[in-house]
Amino acid sequence: MSDISFLHRALVARVLEGDGRASQSMRRSAYDNAGLDDPVRTLIEKVALHANTVTDADIAAVREMGLSEEQIFEMVVCAAIGQATRQYDRALGALEAAMGER
Amino acid sequence: MRLSVLDHGHSLRAKALMALIRLVSRHRVVDAVKLALYRPDFYFGGRVTQEAMRGPSEWSVADRELMAAVISTANQTPFCIMAHSATSAIAYRDHAKVSATLADLDTAPVDEPLRATLRILTKLARENSLDADDMRMALSAGASSEKIKDALAVSFAFNVTDRLADAFGFAVDDPDAIKSGARFLLSRGYG
Numbered sequence: 001m002s003d004i005s006f007l008h009r010a011l012v013a014r015v016l017e018g019d020g021r022a023s024q025s026m027r028r029s030a031y032d033n034a035g036l037d038d039p040v041r042t043l044i045e046k047v048a049l050h051a052n053t054v055t056d057a058d059i060a061a062v063r064e065m066g067l068s069e070e071q072i073f074e075m076v077v078c079a080a081i082g083q084a085t086r087q088y089d090r091a092l093g094a095l096e097a098a099m100g101e102r
Numbered sequence: 103m104r105l106s107v108l109d110h111g112h113s114l115r116a117k118a119l120m121a122l123i124r125l126v127s128r129h130r131v132v133d134a135v136k137l138a139l140y141r142p143d144f145y146f147g148g149r150v151t152q153e154a155m156r157g158p159s160e161w162s163v164a165d166r167e168l169m170a171a172v173i174s175t176a177n178q179t180p181f182c183i184m185a186h187s188a189t190s191a192i193a194y195r196d197h198a199k200v201s202a203t204l205a206d207l208d209t210a211p212v213d214e215p216l217r218a219t220l221r222i223l224t225k226l227a228r229e230n231s232l233d234a235d236d237m238r239m240a241l242s243a244g245a246s247s248e249k250i251k252d253a254l255a256v257s258f259a260f261n262v263t264d265r266l267a268d269a270f271g272f273a274v275d276d277p278d279a280i281k282s283g284a285r286f287l288l289s290r291g292y293g
Contacts, residue, residue, distance in 0.1 A: 001248040002157030004255045007150045020144065043269075049230075051268035052178045059104045069107040070141075077145045080265035083230070088258040090231045091222075092251070098237035099247055 012085065015078050021070040030075040031082035039065060040075065047076050048083040104271040108136050116140070127286075129279040133181065133272035134263075147262055152293035154255035161252055163288070164193035165216060168200060169256045172220045175204055176227035179264040181272035186260075189284040218243030219253045226257055227264075 016027055029035045033048040039061035046054045062072055103109055112120065116139040120131045138148050155166050167190035174182035187204060191197040203210035207220055218240040226232050240250055275283070 002153050002159050002252050002255050004150050004153050004157075004258065007153055008258065011146065011150055015145065018144070047265050047269045051265040054104075054269045054271075056104055056271075069105045069111070073105055073107060073141070074144065076266065076269045080262045080269070081147075083265065084258050084261035087226055087230050087261055088254060091226055091254050091257070094232040094234050095237045095247060095250055095254075097234040098241060 008085070008088075012081060015074070015081060020074050021068060022074045026071070027074055027078045030078040033079060033082060040067070043072075044075060044079045047079040051080070103133055103136070103273075104269070108133070108140050108270055112136070112140055127279075127282055129275070129282055132185075132275055132279065132283055133270070134185070134267070134283075137266060137270065137272075147259070147266075148292045150255075151259040151263065152291050154252075154259045156291045156293075157255075159252040160246070160249050161216075162193070164190050166252075166256050167193055167287075168203060168212075168216075169220065169223055169253055170260045171200065171204060172207070173223050173227050173257055173260040174264050176224045177261070177264040177268070179267050180274050181267045182260065182264050184274055184280050185283055185287075188280050189287050192281075192284050193288060213244075215240075215244040215249065219245050219250065222250075223253060223257050226254075227261060 012031075016031060017024065020027060022030075030040075030044045033044055036044055039058070043054065043058045043062050046058060059072065062075075063069070067075075119139065120136070123131050123135065137145075142148075155170070156163065159166065161169075167186050170186035171183055171190055174186060183204070187200050191200045194200065199211050203212060203220070207217060207224070210217060210220075212220070222232055222236050222240050225236060237250065241247070245253075
């Protein structure tokens with residue numbers, strides 16, 4: 001079977017703890033989709049829960065408050081990886097629960 | 103794309119590679135490639151995707167590309183639906199099978215373990231979670247725990263990629279460019 005566990009951990013560690021243009025606390029908040037103020041909160045929540053509803057205006061609003069495009073890139077990447085990781089972990093937990101009953 | 107750095111902010115080496123891609127493929131560089139070549143030291147999702155999509159698995163490459171298309175359909179991500187339905191259709195050599203699966207999973211011409219697995223991948227993308235009952239359904243349909251774990255790896259990769267494609271505003275390419283990209287993914291992969 002394929003094994004993404006090492007690469008997944010490395011990816012999460014890199015985007016949260018490695019060098020970046022956004023602060024580590026901002027990246028962690030985006031990853032967790034928690035503790036952010038508007039307009040960043042709106043953008044990150046959309047990326048996490050309804051990414052197909054992100055608009056040009058959502059990005060423009062975050063840019064206008066002073067975030068650089070490099071910082072916005074990092075925050076969006078962290079939000080996407082954070083939500084996908086929560087989905088992945090919940091699904092693996094459900095599989096473990098089902099297998100434990102067998 | 104919504105961030106100009108994803109169109110124009112690449113390293114000189116990446117810009118040279120994109121020029122070569124334009125020359126050889128005779129198509130514009132698709133937005134997924136621009137993302138992959140922008141700051142790969144920060145975001146290297148392609149390596150996770152390569153393992154999930156081309157690493158060892160009882161699922162075929164065609165099956166995993168179909169999973170990517172189904173997950174992207176659940177996430178309503180046009181770029182990834184087009185790219186991975188085309189890649190799956192070429193890999194299966196069966197466009198009708200892919201179209202029928204995306205149109206109606208209940209009547210799709212796929213075996214029961216794959217159908218059950220596609221169901222849980224759709225639910226995970228839409229509802230963000232699964233429970234033990236969902237997994238019991240897939241297991242009882244004949245999907246082994248190893249195959250389910252492999253499918254969840256595909257799910258992780260595309261639940262990241264779909265979000266980035268939507269948030270950054272990936273353009274949907276013309277049919278010739280989509281086919282060219284699909285052939286590239288089958289011959290060269292994601293890494």
